[in-house]
Amino acid sequence: MIAIFQNYGGLLLQGFGQTLLCSIIALFFSLIIGSMFAIFETTPVKFLRVIARIYIEVFRNIPLLVITMFFFVVIPMFVAKISGFAAGTIGLTIYTSAFIAETVRAGIQSVDPGQMEGARANGLSFWQAMRYIVLPQAFRYVIPPLGNQFINLVKNSSVLAFVAGFDLMYQGNVIASDSLSTMSTYVCIGLLYLVITLPLSYWMRYLEKKLA
Amino acid sequence: MKDFIDAYSWINMRYLFQGLGITVIVSIASIAGSYVIGALLGIIRYVNIRFISPIVGLVIDIIRNLPLLLIIFFTYFGLPNLGFRPSSIWATIIAMIVFESTMIAEIVRSGIQAVDPGQMEGARANGLTYAQAMQHIILPQAMKKMIPALVSQFISLIKDTSLATIIVLPDLMHNAQIVYGQNSTYILPMFLMLAIMYFVVCYALSLVSRSLERRLN
Numbered sequence: 287m288i289a290i291f292q293n294y295g296g297l298l299l300q301g302f303g304q305t306l307l308c309s310i311i312a313l314f315f316s317l318i319i320g321s322m323f324a325i326f327e328t329t330p331v332k333f334l335r336v337i338a339r340i341y342i343e344v345f346r347n348i349p350l351l352v353i354t355m356f357f358f359v360v361i362p363m364f365v366a367k368i369s370g371f372a373a374g375t376i377g378l379t380i381y382t383s384a385f386i387a388e389t390v391r392a393g394i395q396s397v398d399p400g401q402m403e404g405a406r407a408n409g410l411s412f413w414q415a416m417r418y419i420v421l422p423q424a425f426r427y428v429i430p431p432l433g434n435q436f437i438n439l440v441k442n443s444s445v446l447a448f449v450a451g452f453d454l455m456y457q458g459n460v461i462a463s464d465s466l467s468t469m470s471t472y473v474c475i476g477l478l479y480l481v482i483t484l485p486l487s488y489w490m491r492y493l494e495k496k497l498a
Numbered sequence: 499m500k501d502f503i504d505a506y507s508w509i510n511m512r513y514l515f516q517g518l519g520i521t522v523i524v525s526i527a528s529i530a531g532s533y534v535i536g537a538l539l540g541i542i543r544y545v546n547i548r549f550i551s552p553i554v555g556l557v558i559d560i561i562r563n564l565p566l567l568l569i570i571f572f573t574y575f576g577l578p579n580l581g582f583r584p585s586s587i588w589a590t591i592i593a594m595i596v597f598e599s600t601m602i603a604e605i606v607r608s609g610i611q612a613v614d615p616g617q618m619e620g621a622r623a624n625g626l627t628y629a630q631a632m633q634h635i636i637l638p639q640a641m642k643k644m645i646p647a648l649v650s651q652f653i654s655l656i657k658d659t660s661l662a663t664i665i666v667l668p669d670l671m672h673n674a675q676i677v678y679g680q681n682s683t684y685i686l687p688m689f690l691m692l693a694i695m696y697f698v699v700c701y702a703l704s705l706v707s708r709s710l711e712r713r714l715n
Contacts, residue, residue: 437563469579
C-alpha cells in the first residue's frame with residue numbers, strides 16, 4: 287500500500303484533484319439550477335411548477351450513468367465533441383440538481399408561510415420576498431441535507447471512470463492494472479475518498495444535532 | 499423515424515427486456531438482503547451495546563462514505579483472494595447488500611430516534627420487556643416515519659445497478675450498450691428507451707410509496 291503511494295503518488299494526486307474539481311464545479315452549478323427549480327415549484331405560476339415537477343421527476347428516476355453516457359456518446363454525434371471530464375461534470379450537475387431542488391423546496395416550505403405573506407403585505411414583490419425573506423431562512427434548514435448531497439456528489443463522481451474523466455476511480459483502475467496489486471490499490475483509492483467524505487459526514491451530523 | 503423503428507425491432511427489444519429482467523432480479527435480491535441486514539445493523543447501532551455498537555458504527559460510516567463503484571470492485575476482485583469467485587450477478591448482489599445495508603442502517607437508526615422516548619418509557623412502565631416494547635411499540639411507529647427515506651434509497655439502489663455494467667453484469671444498461679454498439683444509428687433510440695425503462699420502474703416504486711404513506715396516515 288505504501289509502495290502504491292510512493293510509485294503512483296502523482297497519478298493519485300491528479301485523480302484526487304480531478305475528483306475534487308469536478309465535484310466542486312458540479313456542486314456550484316447544481317446549487318444554482320436546483321434552487322431555481324425549487325423556487326419554480328413554490329411560485330404561484332402553474333406553468334413553472336409543471337416544468338419544475340417534470341425536470342425533478344425525470345432526472346431523479348434515471349440513473350446517473352445513463353445521463354453521463356448520453357453526454358459522452360450522443361452529444362458528440364449531433365452537437366459538439368466534449369471531453370469525458372466535461373460530460374461527467376454535466377451529467378453530475380443535472381442529476382444532482384434534481385435532488386438539490388427537492389431539498390431546497392422542502393426547506394422553503396418549512397419556512398412559516400406567514401413570512402411570505404408578511405413580506406408581500408409590506409409591499410415586496412414575490413421575487414423580492416423570496417430573495418430577501420424566505421430563501422435566507424430556508425438555507426439554514428437545508429445546510430445539513432445539502433452537505434449530504436455534496437457527499438453523494440463526491441461519491442457519484444466515480445462515474446467519471448466510465449467516460450475517461452481521469453478522476454480518482456479512473457486512475458485507480460489504471461494503477462491496478464499497471465501494478466497488478468489490485469486490492470491494495472483500491473484500498474488506497476478508498477482512503478483518498480474517505481479523506482473528503484468522512485470529515486464532511488461527521489461535520490453534517492454535528493450540524494444536524496446543533497440546528498435541531 | 500426509420501432509425502427508431504429499426505432500433506425497436508423485436509429482437510432488440512427482447513434483448514433489452516432480458517436486461518431489464520436481470521436489473522429487476524438483482525434489485526429485488528439486493529433490496530431484500532439489505533433491508534434485513536440494514537435493519538439489524540441500525541438497531542444494533544441504536545441500542546448501544548458496549549464494544550459492539552461503536553465498532554459497527556465505525557464500519558457503517560466507512561462503507562457508506564465510499565463510492566458504490568469501489569465496493570463493486572472490492573467484491574469482484576477481492577473475494578477471489580479469499581477463495582470465492584463470484585459471478586458478476588452474485589458480485590453485484592453482494593456489493594449492493596454491503597453498501598445499501600449501511601445506508602438503510604442509518605435510516606433505521608434515525609427513524610427509531612425520531613419516535614418519542616415517552617413511548618418506550620410508557621411501554622416499559624406497562625410491564626413489557628425492552629425487546630417486546632421495541633417489537634410492538636417502537637418499530638411499527640418508526641417504520642411509518644422511515645418509509646419515504648427507505649423507498650428513495652431503494653430507488654437509488656435500482657438506478658445504481660447500472661454501475662455493475664463495469665463488471666459485465668448483463669443488465670439493461672449493458673444490453674443497450676451492446677445493441678447500439680452494432681449500429682450507430684441505434685444510439686439515440688437506445689438512450690431514449692433506457693431512460694424510459696428506468697424511469698417507469700423507479701417512478702412506479704415512488705408511486706407505491708406515496709400511496710403507502712397515505713394509507714398509513
